[in-house]
Amino acid sequence: MRVLGIDPGSQTTGWGVVEGDGRKYSLVDYGSIKASSTLKFATRLLKMCTGIEEVIAKHEPAVCALEDAFLATNVKVSMKLGQVRGVVLLVAERAALDIHEYSPRLIKQTVVGYGNAEKHQVQEMVRLLLSLKTVPAPHDAADALAVAICHFHHAQFAQRIANVS
Numbered sequence: 313m314r315v316l317g318i319d320p321g322s323q324t325t326g327w328g329v330v331e332g333d334g335r336k337y338s339l340v341d342y343g344s345i346k347a348s349s350t351l352k353f354a355t356r357l358l359k360m361c362t363g364i365e366e367v368i369a370k371h372e373p374a375v376c377a378l379e380d381a382f383l384a385t386n387v388k389v390s391m392k393l394g395q396v397r398g399v400v401l402l403v404a405e406r407a408a409l410d411i412h413e414y415s416p417r418l419i420k421q422t423v424v425g426y427g428n429a430e431k432h433q434v435q436e437m438v439r440l441l442l443s444l445k446t447v448p449a450p451h452d453a454a455d456a457l458a459v460a461i462c463h464f465h466h467a468q469f470a471q472r473i474a475n476v477s
Contacts, residue, residue, distance in 0.1 A: 313467075314340065316373035316409070317460030318364070319452050320396040322389075323349055325360050326452025329371045330442070330460040337464050339442045340371060342453040353392065357399050364403045376404035377463035379455065380413040414462050419455075422462040434458050 313333070319326035328342035345363030347356035368376075378401075381394055404411050417427040424437050435447040435454040441461055448454040 313375060313464075314371065314373040315375045315377055315460040315463050316367065316371065316404075317456040317458070317463065318376060318378040318400050319455035319459060320360075320378060320393060320400050321452060322353070322356055322360075322392040322396050323347055324450065324452045325363065325396065325400070326450065326454070326456035327364070327367050328448070328453055328457035328460050329367070329373055330457060330464065332464055337442075337461065339444065339457070342448055342457055343367075344450055344452045353395075357395060360396055361399045361403055364400055365407075368403065368407045368409070374410060375412065375463060375467075376400070376407075376409040377412045377414060377459045378404075379419060379459050380415045412463055412467070414459060414466070418466075419458050419462045422465050423458045431455075 314329060314331045317328045317330065323346065325345045327344065329340035330337050331340050332338065345360055347359040378397065381397055401411065420429040420434060421427040424433050431451050435451060438454050438457045438461065439447045442457065448457055
């Protein structure tokens with residue numbers, strides 16, 4: 313199974329593709345889509361849309377796992393993040409990907425073992441879990457890889473439950 317992890321952001325959206333069989337997984341590719349804050353917001357959304365479409369076309373994932381919305385202290389930031397998430401969900405649905413959403417706390421808990429882990433802790437665990445020589449950068453891409461890893465752990469558990477039923 314090939315999973316596309318997404319860390320949505322209005323200026324930088326991280327993405328990471330991880331492949332695995334449920335027990336083991338490995339890195340395929342990762343990166344980020346950047347849109348300058350000087351661009352109109354609608355233009356930034358289009359840039360994110362086009363970028364995610366290109367990643368899907370290039371890597372052909374079966375699953376899209378993305379970070380669920382969280383309540384930011386600034387309502388405007390939360391709304392913009394929600395709009396970026398909407399674009400990602402639309403692109404993934406159009407590509408007929410199986411879509412799963414995970415809270416930031418669950419992602420950190422799954423990858424690091426602690427729901428309040430800091431960015432550098434997530435990056436280091438992603439490096440270790442994927443046997444990388446260096447920490448993935450930018451941190452948005454590392455977060456996206458963490459989302460994909462989180463999906464592998466939870467999808468495997470859900471599959472085991474389904475097999476028992």
